[in-house]
Each structure stands twice: as C-alpha cells, then as structure tokens.
Amino acid sequence: MTHPxxxxxxxxxxxLALHKLLPALYxxxxxxxxxxxxxxxxxxxxxxxxxxYRALAERRCRAQVARTSFQAETWQSFAERIDYFAMDxxxxxxxxxxxxxxxxxxxxxxxxxLATAPSLFEDIAACLANAGLAGSDARIVLEKPIGxxxxxxxxxxQSIGQVFQESQVFRIDHYLGKxxxxxxxxxxxxxxxxxxxxxxxxxxxxxxxxxxxxxxxGRWGYFDKAGQLRDMIQNHLxxxxxxVAMEAPVRFDAEAVRNxxxxxxxxxxxxxxxxxxDRTVRGQYAAGKIGGQEVxxxxxEKNVDNDSDTETFVALRTEVRNWRWAGVPFYLRTGxxxxxxxxxxxxxxxxxxHRLFQxxxxxxxxxxxxxxxxxxxxxxxxxxxxxxxxAPVELDLNLAHAFRQKRRWDAYExxxxxxxxxxxxxxxxxxxxxxxxxxxxxxxxxxxxxxxxPRPYPAGSWGPEQAHSLLEQQGHAWHE
Numbered sequence: 124m125t126h127p128x129x130x131x132x133x134x135x136x137x138x139l140a141l142h143k144l145l146p147a148l149y150x151x152x153x154x155x156x157x158x159x160x161x162x163x164x165x166x167x168x169x170x171x172x173x174x175x176y177r178a179l180a181e182r183r184c185r186a187q188v189a190r191t192s193f194q195a196e197t198w199q200s201f202a203e204r205i206d207y208f209a210m211d212x213x214x215x216x217x218x219x220x221x222x223x224x225x226x227x228x229x230x231x232x233x234x235x236x237l238a239t240a241p242s243l244f245e246d247i248a249a250c251l252a253n254a255g256l257a258g259s260d261a262r263i264v265l266e267k268p269i270g271x272x273x274x275x276x277x278x279x280x281q282s283i284g285q286v287f288q289e290s291q292v293f294r295i296d297h298y299l300g301k302x303x304x305x306x307x308x309x310x311x312x313x314x315x316x317x318x319x320x321x322x323x324x325x326x327x328x329x330x331x332x333x334x335x336x337x338x339x340x341g342r343w344g345y346f347d348k349a350g351q352l353r354d355m356i357q358n359h360l361x362x363x364x365x366x367v368a369m370e371a372p373v374r375f376d377a378e379a380v381r382n383x384x385x386x387x388x389x390x391x392x393x394x395x396x397x398x399x400x401d402r403t404v405r406g407q408y409a410a411g412k413i414g415g416q417e418v419x420x421x422x423x424e425k426n427v428d429n430d431s432d433t434e435t436f437v438a439l440r441t442e443v444r445n446w447r448w449a450g451v452p453f454y455l456r457t458g459x460x461x462x463x464x465x466x467x468x469x470x471x472x473x474x475x476x477h478r479l480f481q482x483x484x485x486x487x488x489x490x491x492x493x494x495x496x497x498x499x500x501x502x503x504x505x506x507x508x509x510x511x512x513x514a515p516v517e518l519d520l521n522l523a524h525a526f527r528q529k530r531r532w533d534a535y536e537x538x539x540x541x542x543x544x545x546x547x548x549x550x551x552x553x554x555x556x557x558x559x560x561x562x563x564x565x566x567x568x569x570x571x572x573x574x575x576x577p578r579p580y581p582a583g584s585w586g587p588e589q590a591h592s593l594l595e596q597q598g599h600a601w602h603e
Contacts, residue, residue: 127160127231128543133212133247134238135165135176139266141183143297144238145205147535149184150192152201156540164206164225176207212239212247218254225256233261234542240345241268245282252286264293264542267358269551271349272567273560280553293542294551298359300534302522303496304366305549307468310490310498312371317488320472321447327485328452328599330469331363334461334585336413339435343426350433352405355457357563361388362551364453367468368443377548381555388558392442399569404578404589406436408460411582418460418582434577435459438590439566440597452597456590460582462603466492469602482513487602496522496531 130148132140151157165176181202185193208224210217225231233256237244244265251257263283270276283292298304311318320326333355339346346354365384372379394402409420422429436458442451470488480503487501499519506512522531541549569575578587585591585603594600 129162129164129225129231130234131164131166132236132238133166136167136169137238139238142187143535145180146184146187147533147539149201150536151540153197162206163204164208166208166210168211170209171207173207177202177205212243215250218250222254222256236264238266244279248283248286257286262291263287264295266295268353269294269556271353273564276556276560289553293547294556295538296358296362296551297534299362299549300538301492303492307366307490323449323451325472326451327471327473329367330454330602331360333360333457333466335459336464338459339424347427347431347433351435351437351457356437356455357559360455360457361559368448380548381552385554385558387443390443390445391562392444393565395565395569399566400573402440403566404438404587404593405434405570405575406580406587407577408435408582409579413583432576436586438593440593454594458586462583462585464494480511480513484515
C-alpha cells in the first residue's frame with residue numbers, strides 16, 4: 124500500500140500472532156522493509172493496555188528470535204508501531220469502538236489478519252463491513268483451514284466474497300512461503316536439464332512426505348475434530364503436489380500461477396467408494412518412544428476421548444490425469460509422532476533403458492523443506508579400485524551454505540510483505556480451496572461409509588505397516 128496503513132491482527136494474544144507474526148514483522152522492520160507509516164494493531168479479549176501488550180510481545184519475541192537477531196534498540200523502534208485494542212471479535216457492538224479508535228489516526232488503509240478460529244471468519248467480515256472497515260483499500264488475510272468440508276468452505280468464501288473482492292482476499296498457507304518451495308519453481312522452470320525430464324517418460328513416481336515428531340501439542344480442541352487429512356493433506360501437501368505437477372505458467376504472476384495449480388487439482392484422480400480402502404491408509408499413534416522418551420497414545424492425550432477415531436496419520440496414492448503425468452503415481456504421507464521431523468519431495472526417475480552394470484540404481488531428486496533446506500540429486504558413479512562397481516553419490520545443494528551471506532527468511536516474513544505489497548502469487552485463490560475440498564470430501568465420506576477406523580502405529584515409527592504395502596503393490600518403497 125502506498126498510503127498509511129494499519130495491520131489489524133485479530134487473535135493478537137494467540138500463539139500464531141506472538142510466535143510467528145510479530146517476530147516476522149520485527150525482522151522486516153529491522154531490515155527496513157516495512158512502510159515507515161505501518162501501524163500494527165493487536166486485537167484480543169484480554170483487558171491489556173498498550174504498554175502491557177508491548178511487554179508481552181517483547182517477551183515472546185525474544186524467545187522466538189535468535190539472540191544475534193534480537194536488538195533491544197531495534198525492538199524499541201519496532202514497538203512504537205504496536206498498538207493494542209481490547210475487544211471481543213464475536214461481538215458486533217465492539218466494531219464501532221474499534222472504528223473510532225482507528226479513525227483517531229486519520230484515513231488509512233486496512234489489512235485485517237484473522238489469526239482466529241475459522242468459525243469467526245464470516246462474522247468478522249460482516250462486522251468489518253458494517254463498521255465501515257472493509258472498503259476498497261482494505262485487505263483480509265485468512266489462515267487455514269478454510270472450512271472443514273466443501274460445503275463449509277463454500278459458505279466461508281461466499282460470506283467473505285460479499286464483503287471483499289477476490290483481489291482483496293489473501294488465503295495464507297505458510298508452506299508456500301518457504302524458500303525451498305519457491306526454489307522448486309525455479310528448479311523446474313529455469314533449468315532445461317530438469318524440465319525436459321519432468322514427465323511420465325522419465326519419472327517413475329513422486330513421494331511427498333510431511334512428518335512430525337510432535338503430537339497434538341495442546342491443539343486437541345481443533346485437531347480432534349479435524350484430523351490429519353483436513354489439517355495437512357487438504358492444504359499443505361496438495362499445494363506441494365500442485366507445484367511439482369503444474370505446467371509452466373505463461374508468466375510469473377498471481378493469476379497465471381494459480382490458474383495452473385487449479386488445473387492440477389481438477390485433474391487429480393478421485394478417491395471415492397471402494398477405492399478409499401485400496402488407495403488410502405488411515406492411522407493413529409499408539410504409545411511409543413520419541414527421542415528416547417516414552418509418549419502416550421493419542422487417545423490418552425489430555426482432553427482426547429478414549430474412543431476417538433481421529434486419524435493422526437494419512438498415506439494415499441493418487442494420479443494426475445493429464446498427458447504429462449499419465450500413469451505416474453503420486454504418494455502423499457503425513458503424520459504425527461513419526462520417526463523424525465522431515466518435509467521432503469522425492470522425484471524418483473526411471474532406470475536406464477538398458478542395464479550395463481549389476482549395481483546401478485535409478486536417479487533420484489530430493490527436495491527437502493525441513494529441517495534443513497536442500498536439494499540433492501543422486502547419481503551413479505564408479506567406486507575407486509578394480510572393476511566397474513557403481514555406488515550412489517549425491518550432488519548436494521545446501522541452500523543455507525550456498526547463500527550463507529544472506530539470512531534465511533521465515534515463511535511468514537515473505538508472505539506478510541507480499542500482503543502489504545498486494546502480491547497474491549503465493550496465496551490460494553477461492554477456486555483452489557474449493558477444488559481441494561472437492562477432492563478430499565469423498566475420502567472422508569468413504570472412511571465413514573466403510574467404517575475404516577485408523578490403524579494403530581507405535582509412536583516413533585513411520586506409521587502403520589499398511590502404508591508400506593500401499594507402495595509395495597506398485598513395486599515401490601518410501602524413501603526414508
């Protein structure tokens with residue numbers, strides 16, 4: 124925005140605001156990337172004053188920001204941007220007070236960041252409109268999940284659309300702000316070496332894994348109603364699949380990129396009816412060891428019902444039904460309390476057409492998003508010594524080392540700056556969200572129709588054994 128602007132953070136005392144948003148904004152301020160007149164207004168029910176909130180924000184940011192990055196003098200100038208307004212976002216009467224409070228600073232643009240439960244999205248948007256806070260110079264940022272089904276997503280999108288134009292809506296998925304995710308786009312479309320091989324003629328299969336060691340970490344109220352499919356597959360993993368599979372956009376801008384992603388979501392082979400039994404695996408962690416420490420089963424977590432059938436693990440097999448990917452299986456896997464924290468994409472190439480050497484292996488490209496960001500290509504090379512014995516070697520690009528002179532941005536830094544600048548390339552469009560739910564809903568329906576309860580797996584493992592069988596049926600195996 125070129126004119127003075129307020130960023131209103133609904134849920135300003137929550138973990139997202141204090142652990143992610145404010146540290147990201149602090150870094151942008153420190154690097155002098157925020158507009159000089161940007162004001163940050165935190166909104167929450169707690170009866171805090173401005174100074175008390177600033178003190179709370181400083182304590183939490185100090186804990187999140189590396190010691191070498193936190194500078195007391197810089198924080199003081201950043202804190203001057205922070206305001207606090209106590210209100211209940213579910214009460215329409217409070218928005219008149221908010222409008223008067225904001226008007227004290229004169230005409231300004233508005234960015235409404237809804238770091239709240241999705242159940243509040245529709246009411247907040249309507250209240251903003253009634254209070255005159257949703258004009259043409261306003262933007263709204265929605266955190267996932269956008270609904271819990273296609274019907275609820277349609278309802279949210281329709282309500283938001285009655286107040287804001289689509290160009291004003293920023294549906295955020297922090298995975299799209301990760302450096303390696305954007306490097307995936309560069310890897311594909313800026314290097315002919317890969318793009319010419321990026322099709323069913325050369326690729327055997329694709330794996331996308333997002334594994335967590337943590338459990339539900341106090342999120343039981345949300346997670347036990349959502350489960351891993353809604354929490355991770357519907358947004359994060361499908362977005363990664365789109366970036367792997369999409370065609371080159373005609374130009375690198377928001378509409379062109381998102382047009383190509385929607386085409387992939389619409390080309391996904393449906394998983395419905397009896398296919399749900401054959402092509403999905405649903406799991407729930409049992410007791411086990413993580414890092415040498417015993418952890419309880421999911422149903423023994425605090426506040427979780429002992430008979431809960433919420434899945435904490437999902438693995439599935441799908442295909443993209445177009446010319447580029449015909450016959451190439453895409454395997455998606457995500458879970459909690461797994462063997463290690465790891466987010467990565469594996470592009471498994473087909474073997475050479477004629478095998479000259481007994482110990483050769485097919486090439487494999489690994490794109491790792493976390494814990495470290497790296498891209499590595501496995502090639503075959505001759506081992507030193509007598510004979511023609513081959514061994515796999517890695518061509519490894521560690522992005523932190525390659526660009527060591529530059530600080531690695533957190534995903535929220537990039538995405539918040541994009542919101543301020545009005546660039547929606549890395550945000551989900553309405554039809555993307557709805558297409559993803561249209562594909563996910565039949566899986567949930569199939570689980571219920573065929574009483575497919577989650578299969579137990581020990582905490583600290585790689586999930587239920589059936590997840591391995593999912594690949595073995597096709598002659599493949601997870602890369603671990």
